Amino acid sequence: MTVSRRAFVASTAAAAVTLQKTIARGDVAPADVNSTIRAAVLGVNGRGRTHIHHLEKQPGTEVAVLCDPDEKVLGVRAEEFAKAHGKPVDTETDLRNVLDRDDIDLVTIAMPNHWHALATILACQAGKDVYVEKPGSHNIYEGRKMVEAANKYKRIVQHGVQLRSSPSIREGVEKMRNGVIGDVYMARGLVFRRRGSIGNQPDEANPPKHLKWDLWQGPAQERAFSKRLVHYNWHWHWDYGNGDVGNQGIHETDMCQWGLDVGLPSEVVAMGSKFLWTDDDKETPEVLTSNFYYPEKNKMIQFEVRNWNTNPEGGVGVGNIFYGSEGYMVVHGYSAYETFLGPNREPGPKRSGGDAMTEHMSNFLAAVRSRDASSLNGPVETAHNSSALAHLGNTAYRLGRKLNFDPKSETFVNDPEADAMLTREYRKPFVVPATV
Secondary structure, X not given: OOOOHHHHHHHHHHHHHHHHHHHHOOOOOOOOOOOOEEEEEEOOOOHHHHHHHHHHXXXXXXXXXXXXXXXXXXXXXXXXXXXXXXXXXXXEXXXXXXXXXXXXXXXXXXXXXXXXXXXHHHHHHOOOEEEEOOXXXXXXXXXXXXXXXXXXXXXXXXXXXXXXXXHHHHHHHHHHHOOOOOOEEEEEEEEEOOOOOXXXXXXXXXXXXXXXXXXXXXXXXXXXXXXXXXXXXXXXXXXXXXXXXXXXHHHHHHHHHHHHOOOOOOEEEEEEEOOOOOOOOOOOOOEEEEEEEEOOOOEEEEEEEEOOOOOOEOOEOEEEEEEEOOEXXXXXXXXXXXXXXXXXXXXXXXXXXXXXXXXXXXXXXXXXXXXXHHHOOOEHXXXXXXXHHHHHHHHHHHHOOOEEEEOOOOEEOOOHHHXXXXXXXXXXXXXXXXXX
């Protein structure tokens, strides 16, 4: 389906009307702590299923709309919903029609990466609160625009990094702040996922009739449909995804920044390649090592992606390791940490357990009711920073050289070639606006 400029402008105008109604009623959604929060889930093929489950299990919350440009997927999810919850749910293929509705308080976004920022911005403009999956953005420019939109429209925006709400991980960070491993100077993020070849799939003359391909592509430049993209392998194509550093890796880039108490770095270098499946359709590297240096704090982050057979490090394959003057801390996934102290690596404090996703969704919904964005565990600013770290590593890899970055201006230092990769050419009418 081709979406006309007129249709897009009309839907944007309707969203503006919704926004004015929200402001008129005092920017409260909802005001009564006992009222029901009505949610729409945007993107229901993969991670959106988890959103549906966790929203429905939260008291005082209901899923009112499922939205996906794939009508086949949408139909299956609607049937599953009715069977699981004993009630029907509305369905919609175009998120803009969802945002036009006055009866929706918030949206959760589990669409492909290239849609995350624009969907978040449009939702904020329409007066909706947002839970957006990682990565918050597809590039650095649009991550900053997400922050501006959330602040301008006073929206509650939570980033889907559930480890931020894990009681175990929060305890571990607190102990690092209190010196359990001494002066912490380095963090490592590890994503050792066994991902094989995706083979080769040709372009096709026509997309499947059940898939609204124009909507699926959204902000990306138009290209022919191919099974190599839909529904998961878009992660490994630059137009839509960011490789594993921008997939699973955002949990770990976020954890690195949180544990080290840093934001964006000043120096970036990266190296990697496709080593095993050099002729499959993946564009992103199978192996990638990125280093980020913070000279003003004398700290650094090292991030590693390995996509095939490999050893765990420090007992972890997906997680983090923090190094300090008195020992080191290992973070396992989303809900466990352990420490090892001194030259003999004596076991120190540790903790595991807890349902991080339930806690994270609960934290988001509590903030929606209180209208207190400062109570969020994963606010929009952290979405921008953790995603930007991945984008910086990918940019250094793609350019094949060390980059100097100015965290204040969020631009590269005297480097027009790198600056050009801070954003993308957006396809009208799906444009991330310069002024939100």
